[in-house]
Amino acid sequence: MAYSRICISSGHGLKVRGASGFIDEVDEARLVVEKLAGDLTLRGVEVQTFHDDTSTNQDQNLKTIVNWHNSRGPHDLDISVHFNAYEKTTKPMGTEVLYVSKGDLAADLSDAIAAVGFIDRGPKYRDNLYFLNKTNAPAVLLEVCFVDSEEDCRIYADEFDQICANLADCLAGDTVVVPPEPIPPEGDYLFEAIGTCSWFGGPDDTGVSASEGLAFHFEINPANQHLFLPLVPTGTSGLARRLNAKAVNYIACRWDYANTPKDMLATDLMALVTNPRTGRSTCAYPADWGPHEEKTGRAADLSPALMQDLGLKTDDIVEVVYPWMGD
Numbered sequence: 001m002a003y004s005r006i007c008i009s010s011g012h013g014l015k016v017r018g019a020s021g022f023i024d025e026v027d028e029a030r031l032v033v034e035k036l037a038g039d040l041t042l043r044g045v046e047v048q049t050f051h052d053d054t055s056t057n058q059d060q061n062l063k064t065i066v067n068w069h070n071s072r073g074p075h076d077l078d079i080s081v082h083f084n085a086y087e088k089t090t091k092p093m094g095t096e097v098l099y100v101s102k103g104d105l106a107a108d109l110s111d112a113i114a115a116v117g118f119i120d121r122g123p124k125y126r127d128n129l130y131f132l133n134k135t136n137a138p139a140v141l142l143e144v145c146f147v148d149s150e151e152d153c154r155i156y157a158d159e160f161d162q163i164c165a166n167l168a169d170c171l172a173g174d175t176v177v178v179p180p181e182p183i184p185p186e187g188d189y190l191f192e193a194i195g196t197c198s199w200f201g202g203p204d205d206t207g208v209s210a211s212e213g214l215a216f217h218f219e220i221n222p223a224n225q226h227l228f229l230p231l232v233p234t235g236t237s238g239l240a241r242r243l244n245a246k247a248v249n250y251i252a253c254r255w256d257y258a259n260t261p262k263d264m265l266a267t268d269l270m271a272l273v274t275n276p277r278t279g280r281s282t283c284a285y286p287a288d289w290g291p292h293e294e295k296t297g298r299a300a301d302l303s304p305a306l307m308q309d310l311g312l313k314t315d316d317i318v319e320v321v322y323p324w325m326g327d
Contacts, residue, residue, distance in 0.1 A: 002173030005075035011082035013052035019085035021148030039168035093146035094119030112166040116159035195299025202245025203233035215289035216262035250287035272324035
């Protein structure tokens with residue numbers, strides 16, 4: 001069955017933390033929610049998302065989340081994204097999906113997540129969970145993997161993009177993807193570029209050394225931690241290979257430091273990146289300087305997540321403006 005209107009929330013909250021281990025449940029659930037929502041939108045599904053930033057205890061948190069879902073108007077499905085925990089281990093533990101009334105869907109979603117290499121713990125009937133009992137629309141609760149399983153966390157980091165894509169395919173069915181209208185640039189820009197692109201960064205980018213750093217991000221801090229994986233990839237020490245390539249939209253261009261100095265590029269100001277073939281546009285964080293024009297002839301290097309979002313492949317044309325001050 002394909003769903004046309006879905007509401008998705010992350011489990012727990014900013015002030016009511018969930019499980020933690022090799023990764024943090026609250027932080028990762030929020031990433032999954034937004035990536036899944038983006039993938040569903042590209043498949044023509046109407047999606048609304050929510051993260052609880054206000055609740056200070058568990059009871060308030062559960063009511064806040066359910067009240068949000070029930071206030072969204074008519075929709076087909078409610079989804080809560082969680083991560084499981086048991087005890088710290090190197091062994092794989094797996095994925096499961098909890099349900100009260102949507103057993104077939106829970107089984108399909110568990111299969112979709114497990115397809116990347118997790119143990120499939122399958123659908124689990126739970127009639128004692130506030131979220132599953134109190135939403136007006138049918139609901140499922142995803143337990144993506146175990147935060148205290150080192151092997152689960154490795155698979156999750158490596159396959160984040162595919163997990164979200166598999167879930168989106170399962171929920172959207174055969175929905176036809178219609179490219180959105182291009183977003184017209186507005187205002188004055190300090191930097192503009194157009195030309196071919198490639199991808200860079202993250203654990204799979206063996207084109208950079210294991211110790212290679214970035215041009216204007218010199219250490220991980222609260223202002224830039226969203227760019228990076230929570231764990232240092234095995235055998236690496238540099239920030240280039242620690243970029244969260246499969247989850248975060250970031251970009252490298254040959255910035256003119258006279259107009260866009262390094263300390264400006266290291267802020268939360270974003271670039272607008274457009275695939276001129278489809279008109280699809282999205283925002284991305286500046287992460288590095290490059291590529292080297294004399295070696296590649298390219299105008300920009302993008303994260304794999306950004307390339308997927310824009311439907312780009314290596315040597316496709318891309319347009320970049322910075323900073324993007326639009327809505």
